[in-house]
Amino acid sequence: MRRIIVHLSAVLLVLLLSGAGGSSSASIRLGTTGTAAMARAADIEPLGTCTATFCGRVTNAFNSDVYLHITDNWPPETGLLRVLARGQRSTYFFKDTDGFRVPDGCVGLKSPQPVGTYGPGWHKINDLFNGTIHLQC
Secondary structure, eight states: OHHHHHHHHHHHHHHHHHTOTTOTTOEEEEOTTSSEEEEEOTTOOOTTOOOSSOOOEEEEOTTOSSOEEEESSSSGGGSOEEEEOTTOBGGGTOSSOOEEEEOTTOEEEEESSSOEEEOSEEEEOOTTOEEEEEEEO
């Protein structure tokens, strides 16, 4: 329940910052993970163009086994892809990172709180995500 409230708070923040908070044309469809999969309104910018103070940030842990792939847009095939070396932060490449990829055969461990575990594949992050991913392969 707390996770849903946190995600809904993030969605409301994005809507307020975009000026769509009072728009009756704004709609939000929640995905299976409880994150905002899509927000539509005439005055909301596409993913990958965060202009707020809080934009998606991720760091590859110093002790990761491999490099971490990131994208500045979602889905990843529509954005620029970059590779983070161990200890490197996504803000070196992008102000707003929208996703990261855990390689096959690896597990991604997120810290600090709230901690999380990510399996192989691409994972979307929201504008409030600010964490370190430790890749164990």
